[in-house]
Amino acid sequence: MATISTSDLLQQFKWRYAVKEFDPNKRISDEVIEVLEESLVLTPSSFGLQPWKFIIVGSQSLKDQMPGISWNQPQPKDCSHMVLLLIKRDFSESDVDRFIDCLAEARQVSVQSLESYRKFAGGFIAQGVSEGWIERWSTHQVYIAIGQLMASAALLGVDACPMEGIQSDAYDELLGLDSNEYHVVLGCALGYRSEGDKYASMPKARYTKARVVERL
C-alpha cells in the first residue's frame, strides 16, 4: 500500500532545506503546481473545517514587490511561485454550517442527518469565539498545511523556503485583502535552488533521535 520506499522518503526530507537563493529562471511546471495546490486542498484540519485559503503568486510584478515586505529577503522575488497561506477572519458557527453543506453534498446525505456533528463542531467554534482563541486555532490549521506542502514539495523534487516572518498586513495590502474575509499568516516560496546557493550543501543540523524521540 505504501507508494514510496522508506529510504526515498527520508532521502527527500534530507535533500530539502530552507532555500536562500532560488534560480529565477526555473519555473515549476503547471502540472506540478496543480498537484501542490491539490495537496493543500487535501490537508487535514480540525473537524475538517478548513478555515483557510491559499494564494499562489506566479506574477513577477507582484513577486517583485514582496522582498520589501519580507525583511528584504529575496526568495519571494526569485522563486517560481510564492504561496501565501491565509486564515478566515471572524471564523464562526456560520462557517460550520457552510462546511456541513459541503459534507452533506460529498456524502450525499441530508444536512439534517449531520445535525449532531454540526452541534458538536459548532459548539467548539462558539467556545473559541467567546474565549478568544479562534484565530489561534485557525492559525494552527495553516501550519498543518505548510507542513504537508513542504513535505509534498520535497517528495516531488521541488525546493521551498518557508517564510513565517513576513509582514502579514503589508501582504494583505499588496494583494488587496485589507478588508477581505481572509488574512495572510504564512508564506512559502517554491521553485528550484540556484546552483550558487552555498546553503544547499551544508549538512543539516538536527538534534539526534536519542535526544528528541522517546519510546514508551
Add this chain to the structure above:
Amino acid sequence: MATISTSDLLQQFKWRYAVKEFDPNKRISDEVIEVLEESLVLTPSSFGLQPWKFIIVGSQSLKDQMPGISWNQPQPKDCSHMVLLLIKRDFSESDVDRFIDCLAEARQVSVQSLESYRKFAGGFIAQGVSEGWIERWSTHQVYIAIGQLMASAALLGVDACPMEGIQSDAYDELLGLDSNEYHVVLGCALGYRSEGDKYASMPKARYTKARVVERL
C-alpha cells in the same frame, strides 16, 4: 529528482482519513516506526530551533489509560503507536545556544563563526519571551511536525488519527512529565484502520480548489 509520481502522492492523500476505529491486532513494523520517527526529527522549524520532543507510546498498558484523558475516544488504546508531540517549556536564549552548538558540530565550524546567527535567532526568542508569545511560536512548530508526520504516514500506507483535543495536562501526568521541561500539546494515533470502520469509505469533504485556491 521526484521520488513519487504526482498521481501516487494525491492518491495517498485521498486515501488517508481521520481513523475512527483502528484494528487493535495490527502493529506497525519497527522499520516503519523508525522511519516515522526520523521524519519527525527532520521536520523543518523556525530558525531550525526544534523546540520539541516526541514520545512514541507502544506500551499497551499506557495506551489503555489514554481514552479516559482523551474524551473517551478509543483511538489511543486501539492504535499501534500513539505519538505525542511536546513543546519545551520556558524556551529561551539558552536553547538557541544549545542549537548553535548542534549547528557548529554539524557544519564542523566554530561556535564563534555562527555568532551573527546566534544573535539574530537569540534576539527573536528574547523578544518572544518578553512579549509572551514564545509558547505560541513553539506550538506552531509542532503543528508543522504533525503535518509532516501525517503526510509521511499516508505515503507509507500507515493510517493516522490526529488528536488535537487531548487533555494535555493529564497526558503530562500519565507520562510523568508534570515538572518536566517538556509539555504535551498534540497527539497522533498511528496504526491500521479496522475493516469495520465505516468512515473509511465515506467520500472526503473538501472545499473545491476553485473555492480555496487563487492564482495571481
